[in-house]
Structure formats: structure tokens, C-alpha cells
Amino acid sequence: MIRLAIHGGAGDLAAESTDTREYRAALRRIALEGRAMLQAGAGSLDVVERMVVLLEECPLFNAGVGAVLNRDGQPELDAAIMSGNDRRCGAVTGVMRAKNPVRLARAVMERSPHVMFMGAGADALNRELGLPEVTPDYFITEERFHQLKEARARGVIVLDHAAAFDPGAAAGKAFVPGDDSAGGGFGTVGAVARDALGHLAAATSTGGLTNKHPGRIGDTPIIGAGTFADDRSAAVSCTGTGECFIRAQFGHEVHARMSYCGWSLERACAEGLEEVRRLGGRGGCIAVDHEGHIAVPFNSTAMYRAWMGADGNVHVAVGPDDAD
Ligand code: ASP
DSSP: OOEEEEEEEEEOOOGGGSOOHHHHHHHHHHHHHHHHHHHTTOOHHHHHHHHHHHHHTSTTSSSSTTOOOBTTSOOOEEEEEEETTTOOEEEEEEESSBSOHHHHHHHHHHHSSOSEEEHHHHHHHHHHTTOOBOOGGGGOOHHHHHHHHHHHHHTOBBOTTHHHHOTTSSSOOOBOTTOTTOOOBOOOEEEEEEOTTSOEEEEEEEOOOBTBOTTOOOSTTSBTTTEEEOTTSEEEEEEEOHHHHHHHTHHHHHHHHHHHHOOOHHHHHHHHHHHHHHTTOOEEEEEEETTOOEEOOBSSSEEEEEEEOTTOOEEEESSTTOOO
């Protein structure tokens, strides 16, 4: 039984009054490619990596091309990947030259004896391993540059999708990590899959927050927080206020609640999000469990997402109730 889900970030848009057609079309195209791969017998790791590569290369989302910029106007990209079969995992943080941070994360997992690389060392590894390299301007789009200028002028740190959520507002709403009164959106991308052999995998990639302090790291590359997979329970990829997902240990807690308490995927994810809310954060996750259940919950007003469940069809949704 093959399954998949992808996300392009969660946030606070009014889904019914925002034109999300382009986002939906991109999510559908990418999920359909993932489904075709799984149908052809591809392993879940290959599928989540490929879907995240496609999301990184799509400028609509806050990862790879079109990633948000830090206070110094630089993209600092984070990514992680995990195999549920054997708990192998790889993560990179603060990379600026690896064209596809998720590919580098996978290379860390498979071609180095380590789990996590940072900054210049990670970019150097990317080169050593012969993976595609770019200059940082490759990632920078005009829209992100304007978002940064606006955020700097206002002296705020901004979660992504705020501008996209409200095209009239150049930079969305101010975000203070841990402050639930802040609005805004999140734009990380992620994928989870279950392949025909029952192996689960998760991958996540992000530019983090607009105007973030250089060196700031969110939940995305933290195994057990924003990214986690274990064939005995579930594969999980998160988006939202990274600081709170780290404090909640979101991904591993979903695994623990399922494994030790016997909870369903849905209940484990819902309780994880409740913990994030208690800590002052918002966002959501996509998850698939060993039995093929899919959960795509969020506690913001929207989350860009697509999934293929038991009916075999790809569904796309942005708001709570607008799946097609
Ligand atoms: N979770 C990401 C971070 O904190 C942000 C996001 O989901 O957009 O870096």
C-alpha cells in the first residue's frame, strides 16, 4: 500500500479570499510525480527526496529557489531526511551553495559517517561529493528581497507566506518566536511517503524566517523535531514556528505516543500540535503511518498540502475544508 503527503508551509491566510491556484497546481504536479514513482516501485526515500527537490526548485515556496533571506540578505538553508527502515538520517543547516539542500542531507546520511553538517563545512562537503553547486544569488528572488527590505524597515522577523497570504501587505505580520499573538505564515516544504515494502521516509527543507538572525536554526533540520521517520510508527514533516516545534520535540513525540501509548497517528499528531500551541507556536505537519493512515493537521488557518490516501487519488488543499 503506497501513500504520500507533501506540504508547502502553513500560515494564516484566508484561503477563501486568496488566489492559491498556482500553489495548488504546483503541489498537484509534484504529488502526481511522487505517486508515479511509488507506483513504479520506487523506495520512499527516493520519493521524498525527489518531491522536496521539486519543491526546492519551485520559487513559490520557502526552500531552495525563493527561500527567505536572513538579516544580512543571505539565504541560509536547512534540510533533513530520514529513513524509517533503519533510522538513518542526514541534516544540513545554514547552507548557501548546495543547489538542493535535501540532496546534500541525503548525501550526509549515505556518504558520510555523520548525521549533521553546518554552514561552510556543509557547502564544502557538497562540492567534495560532486553535488550541484550554485552561488547564493541563485536562491534570491525579487519578492524575497522586497520582503526582507520591508521586514528590516519594520525591525521584525517574519514567517513566510505572509505576503503571499495577503498580497496587499508586502511583508506580512511580525513574528516573535513563541508569541502566539503574532500572525504571518510559514513556508517550509516537506514530504512523507510509505512505499510498497512498507518503508517510511520523511524529508523537510526551508529557508527559515525572513530577517532571521544569521546562524538561527529552526526545527526543519533537527531530527526528532521537524523531521522524523520510523517504520514502526510514522514519518513526519513539520512547518511552523520552529522554536516551538523543537521545544515540543514534535516528530519524536508522535513516534513515542504511537509506540508507547498505542495512540493513532491522528491523535498523536493532534496532541503534538496542542503542545506546540501551549508553547505559543503554530503550524502543522504531514504524516503517514505504518498502516498507511495519513494525517495533515494544522492549527494555523491554512497549510498548503497534497496527499494520496487509500483512494489512490491526489488531493490538494490549502484551507481547512477546501480539498479537491
Ligand atoms: N519551521 C520553519 C522554521 O522555523 C519555518 C516554516 O515552517 O516556514 O525554520
